[in-house]
Amino acid sequence: MGSSWNDRRLERRVKPGDGKPLKPFRWWQMTRRSLFFIALPVGGGRSATYTVEVKHGGDAETGVVRARLYRDGFCEAESKLPARFPVPGGNIEARRSEVGMRRCHFVADDGTETRLAPDPRSAEGRRMRFAHEHPGASALVGAVSVVLLLIGVGLNLLQAAQPISEIPPIAESLGTFESPLRLPIWLNVTLGLGAAFGAVERAMRMRYHWLLDGGAGT
Numbered sequence: 001m002g003s004s005w006n007d008r009r010l011e012r013r014v015k016p017g018d019g020k021p022l023k024p025f026r027w028w029q030m031t032r033r034s035l036f037f038i039a040l041p042v043g044g045g046r047s048a049t050y051t052v053e054v055k056h057g058g059d060a061e062t063g064v065v066r067a068r069l070y071r072d073g074f075c076e077a078e079s080k081l082p083a084r085f086p087v088p089g090g091n092i093e094a095r096r097s098e099v100g101m102r103r104c105h106f107v108a109d110d111g112t113e114t115r116l117a118p119d120p121r122s123a124e125g126r127r128m129r130f131a132h133e134h135p136g137a138s139a140l141v142g143a144v145s146v147v148l149l150l151i152g153v154g155l156n157l158l159q160a161a162q163p164i165s166e167i168p169p170i171a172e173s174l175g176t177f178e179s180p181l182r183l184p185i186w187l188n189v190t191l192g193l194g195a196a197f198g199a200v201e202r203a204m205r206m207r208y209h210w211l212l213d214g215g216a217g218t
Contacts, residue, residue, distance in 0.1 A: 007091075010084035017068060017075030022051055030123040032057050036104040036116035042088045048072050050087055052094050052104055052116060067094045092116070099196075100124075100203025115206070127204035142205065145198035152195030155183075 118124035131138040
Protein backbone atom coordinates (compact mmCIF):
# COMPACT_ATOMS: atom_id res chain seq x y z
CA MET A 1 0.00 0.00 0.00
CA GLY A 2 1.54 3.31 -1.06
CA SER A 3 2.53 5.91 1.49
CA SER A 4 1.23 9.46 1.35
CA TRP A 5 3.43 12.54 1.58
CA ASN A 6 2.41 12.98 5.22
CA ASP A 7 3.27 9.36 6.04
CA ARG A 8 6.72 9.79 4.55
CA ARG A 9 7.17 13.06 6.46
CA LEU A 10 6.34 11.33 9.74
CA GLU A 11 8.73 8.47 8.97
CA ARG A 12 11.57 10.94 8.38
CA ARG A 13 11.05 12.24 11.94
CA VAL A 14 11.91 8.84 13.41
CA LYS A 15 15.32 8.77 15.12
CA PRO A 16 17.33 5.79 16.38
CA GLY A 17 16.63 4.85 19.99
CA ASP A 18 19.24 4.80 22.75
CA GLY A 19 18.92 1.05 23.39
CA LYS A 20 17.93 1.52 27.02
CA PRO A 21 15.64 -1.09 28.58
CA LEU A 22 11.96 -0.39 29.11
CA LYS A 23 11.22 0.47 32.72
CA PRO A 24 8.31 -1.32 34.39
CA PHE A 25 5.05 0.54 34.77
CA ARG A 26 4.31 1.91 38.26
CA TRP A 27 0.84 2.67 39.59
CA TRP A 28 1.61 6.34 40.23
CA GLN A 29 2.37 6.84 36.52
CA MET A 30 -1.25 6.22 35.44
CA THR A 31 -1.91 9.84 34.42
CA ARG A 32 1.63 10.53 33.15
CA ARG A 33 2.62 7.51 31.08
CA SER A 34 1.02 5.27 28.45
CA LEU A 35 2.32 1.88 27.32
CA PHE A 36 0.93 -0.15 24.42
CA PHE A 37 2.30 -3.37 22.97
CA ILE A 38 1.84 -5.84 20.13
CA ALA A 39 3.60 -9.04 19.04
CA LEU A 40 4.58 -9.10 15.36
CA PRO A 41 6.16 -11.84 13.23
CA VAL A 42 9.72 -10.99 12.21
CA GLY A 43 10.54 -13.98 10.02
CA GLY A 44 11.93 -17.45 10.56
CA GLY A 45 8.92 -18.42 12.63
CA ARG A 46 9.88 -15.89 15.29
CA SER A 47 7.99 -12.91 16.71
CA ALA A 48 9.01 -9.77 18.56
CA THR A 49 7.10 -7.65 21.05
CA TYR A 50 6.91 -3.99 20.09
CA THR A 51 6.00 -1.50 22.81
CA VAL A 52 5.11 2.18 22.40
CA GLU A 53 5.78 4.43 25.39
CA VAL A 54 4.50 8.00 25.72
CA LYS A 55 5.30 10.19 28.73
CA HIS A 56 2.59 12.85 28.69
CA GLY A 57 4.58 15.35 30.70
CA GLY A 58 7.29 15.46 28.05
CA ASP A 59 11.04 15.01 28.34
CA ALA A 60 12.59 16.36 31.50
CA GLU A 61 15.13 18.43 29.53
CA THR A 62 13.01 19.81 26.66
CA GLY A 63 9.39 19.27 27.66
CA VAL A 64 8.72 17.75 24.21
CA VAL A 65 6.31 14.83 24.26
CA ARG A 66 7.76 11.91 22.30
CA ALA A 67 6.81 8.35 21.49
CA ARG A 68 9.46 5.69 21.99
CA LEU A 69 9.38 2.30 20.30
CA TYR A 70 10.83 -0.69 22.14
CA ARG A 71 11.57 -4.06 20.58
CA ASP A 72 11.63 -6.90 23.07
CA GLY A 73 12.14 -4.42 25.88
CA PHE A 74 14.90 -2.20 24.40
CA CYS A 75 14.47 1.24 22.85
CA GLU A 76 14.79 0.94 19.08
CA ALA A 77 13.44 4.31 17.86
CA GLU A 78 11.82 7.56 18.98
CA SER A 79 9.83 10.32 17.35
CA LYS A 80 7.90 13.48 18.12
CA LEU A 81 4.15 13.01 18.02
CA PRO A 82 2.33 12.20 15.85
CA ALA A 83 4.63 9.24 15.21
CA ARG A 84 4.81 6.59 12.50
CA PHE A 85 7.32 3.80 13.15
CA PRO A 86 8.19 1.34 10.36
CA VAL A 87 8.04 -2.23 11.70
CA PRO A 88 7.95 -5.65 10.02
CA GLY A 89 4.78 -5.93 7.96
CA GLY A 90 3.66 -2.33 8.26
CA ASN A 91 3.84 0.68 10.58
CA ILE A 92 2.87 1.59 14.13
CA GLU A 93 1.08 4.94 14.33
CA ALA A 94 0.64 6.95 17.54
CA ARG A 95 -1.17 10.23 18.19
CA ARG A 96 -2.26 12.02 21.33
CA SER A 97 -4.59 14.79 22.41
CA GLU A 98 -4.15 17.27 25.24
CA VAL A 99 -5.51 14.76 27.76
CA GLY A 100 -4.14 11.41 26.62
CA MET A 101 -3.73 9.02 23.73
CA ARG A 102 -6.11 9.19 20.80
CA ARG A 103 -4.53 6.51 18.60
CA CYS A 104 -1.97 3.70 18.82
CA HIS A 105 -2.44 1.20 15.99
CA PHE A 106 -0.46 -1.21 13.85
CA VAL A 107 -1.28 -0.53 10.20
CA ALA A 108 -0.35 -3.52 8.05
CA ASP A 109 0.94 -3.15 4.51
CA ASP A 110 -2.47 -4.25 3.21
CA GLY A 111 -4.18 -1.42 5.13
CA THR A 112 -5.73 -3.48 7.94
CA GLU A 113 -5.43 -1.92 11.41
CA THR A 114 -4.91 -3.49 14.82
CA ARG A 115 -5.05 -1.49 18.02
CA LEU A 116 -2.12 -2.12 20.33
CA ALA A 117 -2.99 -3.55 23.75
CA PRO A 118 -2.48 -1.24 26.75
CA ASP A 119 -0.39 -2.23 29.73
CA PRO A 120 -2.91 -3.64 32.23
CA ARG A 121 -1.55 -1.37 34.98
CA SER A 122 -1.96 1.81 32.92
CA ALA A 123 -5.05 4.03 32.93
CA GLU A 124 -6.02 2.71 29.51
CA GLY A 125 -5.54 -0.89 30.65
CA ARG A 126 -7.60 -0.40 33.81
CA ARG A 127 -10.38 1.26 31.82
CA MET A 128 -10.39 -1.64 29.36
CA ARG A 129 -10.62 -4.17 32.18
CA PHE A 130 -13.53 -2.22 33.71
CA ALA A 131 -15.31 -2.33 30.33
CA HIS A 132 -14.82 -6.11 30.09
CA GLU A 133 -15.91 -6.81 33.66
CA HIS A 134 -18.77 -4.28 33.87
CA PRO A 135 -20.03 -3.61 30.33
CA GLY A 136 -23.28 -1.97 31.45
CA ALA A 137 -21.59 0.43 33.87
CA SER A 138 -18.89 1.12 31.28
CA ALA A 139 -21.48 2.09 28.66
CA LEU A 140 -23.18 4.40 31.17
CA VAL A 141 -19.90 6.11 32.07
CA GLY A 142 -19.12 6.54 28.37
CA ALA A 143 -22.53 8.09 27.71
CA VAL A 144 -22.15 10.49 30.66
CA SER A 145 -18.74 11.59 29.38
CA VAL A 146 -20.25 12.45 25.98
CA VAL A 147 -23.06 14.46 27.62
CA LEU A 148 -20.60 16.39 29.76
CA LEU A 149 -18.49 17.24 26.73
CA LEU A 150 -21.53 18.31 24.71
CA ILE A 151 -22.53 20.65 27.52
CA GLY A 152 -19.00 22.02 27.65
CA VAL A 153 -18.91 22.58 23.87
CA GLY A 154 -22.29 24.32 23.96
CA LEU A 155 -21.26 26.65 26.78
CA ASN A 156 -18.00 27.51 25.04
CA LEU A 157 -19.83 28.37 21.84
CA LEU A 158 -22.31 30.61 23.67
CA GLN A 159 -19.58 32.38 25.61
CA ALA A 160 -17.42 32.87 22.52
CA ALA A 161 -20.28 34.16 20.37
CA GLN A 162 -20.77 37.42 22.27
CA PRO A 163 -17.20 38.85 22.05
CA ILE A 164 -16.95 37.73 18.42
CA SER A 165 -20.21 39.48 17.56
CA GLU A 166 -18.85 42.71 19.07
CA ILE A 167 -16.04 42.95 16.49
CA PRO A 168 -16.98 46.14 14.56
CA PRO A 169 -17.34 44.68 11.03
CA ILE A 170 -19.43 41.78 12.36
CA ALA A 171 -21.51 44.01 14.63
CA GLU A 172 -22.23 46.41 11.76
CA SER A 173 -23.38 43.68 9.38
CA LEU A 174 -25.03 41.15 11.70
CA GLY A 175 -25.56 42.96 14.98
CA THR A 176 -24.34 41.83 18.37
CA PHE A 177 -25.25 38.66 20.20
CA GLU A 178 -25.97 38.60 23.91
CA SER A 179 -25.64 35.22 25.59
CA PRO A 180 -28.88 34.16 27.28
CA LEU A 181 -26.94 32.26 29.94
CA ARG A 182 -25.58 33.92 33.06
CA LEU A 183 -24.18 31.04 35.06
CA PRO A 184 -22.72 31.51 38.55
CA ILE A 185 -18.99 30.95 38.86
CA TRP A 186 -19.41 27.76 40.88
CA LEU A 187 -21.57 26.19 38.17
CA ASN A 188 -19.16 27.24 35.43
CA VAL A 189 -16.31 25.63 37.37
CA THR A 190 -18.34 22.47 38.02
CA LEU A 191 -19.30 22.09 34.37
CA GLY A 192 -15.70 22.74 33.34
CA LEU A 193 -14.48 19.99 35.67
CA GLY A 194 -17.16 17.70 34.30
CA ALA A 195 -16.03 18.35 30.74
CA ALA A 196 -12.43 17.66 31.78
CA PHE A 197 -13.53 14.35 33.32
CA GLY A 198 -15.35 13.46 30.12
CA ALA A 199 -12.30 14.23 28.01
CA VAL A 200 -10.00 12.14 30.21
CA GLU A 201 -12.46 9.22 30.28
CA ARG A 202 -12.68 9.20 26.48
CA ALA A 203 -8.90 9.42 26.18
CA MET A 204 -8.56 6.31 28.37
CA ARG A 205 -10.70 4.51 25.76
CA MET A 206 -8.84 6.24 22.91
CA ARG A 207 -12.07 7.75 21.63
CA TYR A 208 -11.65 10.95 19.63
CA HIS A 209 -13.97 13.27 17.72
CA TRP A 210 -12.85 16.61 16.36
CA LEU A 211 -15.85 18.45 17.83
CA LEU A 212 -15.93 16.86 21.30
CA ASP A 213 -12.23 16.29 21.87
CA GLY A 214 -10.76 18.72 19.39
CA GLY A 215 -8.41 20.71 21.57
CA ALA A 216 -4.89 21.04 20.24
CA GLY A 217 -4.07 17.42 19.53
CA THR A 218 -0.71 15.98 18.47
